[in-house]
Amino acid sequence: MSSASLVEEVRELAARLGAHEALVRVARELFEELANPFEGCRRVLCVQPHPDDCEYGAGATLADLADEGVEITYLTLTDGSRGTLDPGVEPRQLTEVRRREQERAARIIGVKRLVWLDYPDGELSYSAEVRRRILGVVRGERPDVVIAPDPWLMYEAHPDHRLGGLLTLEAVMFSPLPLFDRGSPPHSVKVVMLYYTARPNYIRPVDRTFERKLEALKAHESQFASTWQTFKLYLEVIAAAYGGQVGSRYAEAFRVIPAVLLHASALSQLV
Incomplete structure (x- = not known):
């Protein structure tokens, strides 16, 4: 389609449906990765504030990708040293266990x-050093x-989650720019996907690998x-709700954002 077309x-759609809906529809035409973010994907980096977050937020999807031969790396930001209700556990001991x-x-x-x-659990700082x-x-x-x-998950109280997600998006945005941290060659990420989201725009059926997610957790x-039985039921209920939406038994939900929309674009919120 030509630029003029x-x-x-957009003008015709906006006249009938409003600017918001017109931009949503056109964005979905322009960014095919919104429908299939893993098309042609060979490597995935999953960032987690603490040990267990990647499995909790995306475990079944990651298992599916691993079975397809995609190389997956976990980046864990903190040591998880304070994630316990047991006052008798020493932080160093818990770090090793986790x-x-x-x-x-x-x-x-x-x-x-x-x-x-x-980084110490609960003390991830919003800083240029962590982003670097x-x-x-x-x-x-x-x-x-x-x-x-x-x-931007509303009511998320844990600072490691809020800051870890934000710093990761900033790092992805800066990654193609050679004058940011000249010590490493630039790299352009195609897509970012956010788990623990209340605004999903991509729901992936995971019937085949959902039990593996549970086993990993x-x-x-x-x-x-x-609290395993209660936690397991919670996971099943959430996955069943999203699965029902797409005609599967279980599914995981994500917010997909093309990396080129991570700066100065309202389309990142509209897609």
Whole structure:
């Protein structure tokens, strides 16, 4: 479609449906990755504030991708050293336990590479230094798709989740720009996908791998052993709701944003 034709299409749609709906429809024509963000994907970087978040937010999807031969790397931002209700556990001990649990869970999903930044749990700072380290991993791993928690989830109280998601998006935005951190070669990410989102625009059926997600999460015994049946039911209810929407038994939901829309574009909110 020519530029002139696209402009006329938008004008005609806006006259009938309003500007918002016109831009939504045209954006979906322009960005085919909204319908299939993993088309041609060879590498995925999944960023998690703590051990277990990648499995919790996207485990069945990641297992599906691993089975298809996609290379998946986990980037864990904090050490998970305070994620317990047991006052008798020492932070250093919990860090070691959670690292072992994450290694087991990753093997179940099919993830072979784990990168750790080891910031103290609950103390991830909004800083250029943290963003620079995430940027270094993005450029080093060179993923087609980056998956991270939605930093704009309303009522999310954990700062590691809010700041981890935001810093990841900033790192993806800066990654193609060679004058940001000259110590690593630029890399352009095609798509970012946000888990823990209340505004999904991509729902992926995961009937085949949902049980594997549960198995991987069960490996995080320090987090879920005492409440497993309740937590499992919660996961099943959420996945069943999204699955029902797309005609499957279970599904996972994400907010997909083409990386080129991460700066100065209202389309990132409209797509």
